[in-house]
Amino acid sequence: MNQNNINIEEYGIYDGISETIFTTGTDSPNAAPMGLIRKGDRIQIRLFKGSQTYENVVNEKCLVANVIIDPVVFARSTFTNLYDEEFDTVSVNNRKYPFLKKALSYVIFECSDIRYTKNTLVADVLPLYACINRNVIKAPNRGFNAVLDALIHATRYRVFDNEKYLNIVYELSNTVKKCGGSKENRAMEILYDYLNIEH
Amino acid sequence: MNQNNINIEEYGIYDGISETIFTTGTDSPNAAPMGLIRKGDRIQIRLFKGSQTYENVVNEKCLVANVIIDPVVFARSTFTNLYDEEFDTVSVNNRKYPFLKKALSYVIFECSDIRYTKNTLVADVLPLYACINRNVIKAPNRGFNAVLDALIHATRYRVFDNEKYLNIVYELSNTVKKCGGSKENRAMEILYDYLNIEH
DSSP, X not given: OOTTOOOGGGGTOOSEEEEEEEEEOSSSOXXXXXXXXXXXXXXXXXXXXXXHHHHHHHHHSEEEEEEOOOHHHHHHHHHSOOOGGGEEEEEETTEEEEEXXXXXXXXXXXXXXXXXXXXXXXXXXXXXXXXXXXXXXXXXXXXXXXXXXXXXXXXXXXXXXXXXXXHHHHHHHHHHHHHOOHXXXXXXXXXXXXXXXXX | OOTTOXXXXXXXXXXXXXXXXXXXXXXXXXXXXXXXXXXXXXXXXXEETTSHHHHHHHHHSEEEEEEOOOHHHHHHHHHSOOOGGGEEEEEETTEEEEEETTOSEEEEEEEEEEEEOSSEEXXXXXXXXXXXXXXXXXXOOHHHHHHHXXXXXXXHHHHHOOHHHHHHHHHHHHXXXXXXXXXXXXXXXXXXXXXXXOO
């Protein structure tokens, strides 16, 4: 538990690294897939310089972690921003926070301690407010899992321009074809379009 | 939609292969992880001869697909049966069906058509009844995904006794250590115990 008595497991945040989508920026909301690192009661974030999320967290010292299970939203928010209509806002203590309408749940976090290195920001974060937004059940799908992994390797391919990441993406696409549904396959199409590669 | 007007997406079954746990056997319930293969309105199962699930489906022509997000339940039901206390039963049309208390949702399916090959059974299945049992939210976790994959490769290792599957398990265990939480790590301990291997 924490100072606001929020049991964040109720909102989907268990120990380990939760693959969530951070929404940040009060005036012009931004969404990007980011990991929330939880060990017991301690929750941390690690952001790389250059992203809009990084800029917003530096300026506002807060973020919203959205629990999303739609692979298409993960794919789109990896490569581009989402549409304004996909965001909503919630007011807490006279301050507005953006969240995603599609989120099953979201948790507003405030940074309690931020350390900067040359290229990253690592912060301890504390939950300020949490909300269950929608109840959607989805059975585990290995295609969905492969999409998440493929998006991570696609990002590495864009940053490091190393073919090995692209080969991993191609391998993972076999799992998506075999096990995924229409949303997982759509997510891979988005990935290929943004990488501008054949498939 | 189907003859019973059940929208199975509400119960977590989307297109592609859903990784569910089948419960079968009216008198002595059995649980085992199995894929539910959905293409549009058509849902199929594919079972290998030799499993208790296979025997029960041959005898009873029905099964219950449980949507489970607990990696420990996946691990335990891969290698052994669950405890009797973990099952509950539901009566539909004067017949009792077993389901898992931990299931977020479950769908009872009846086989409409069963084809046998030498080692497998492939059946079309139709939903008879569906229930949302618990609302639990969990953010995607790459460690959880790695556990599911590791269980599949561990099973292949036991069947084929080929070291290559064991090496995949070891690789996946790195992702579990990095991204998983206590439940994912517990699931890997169970896997190693049943394979009786060092780690």
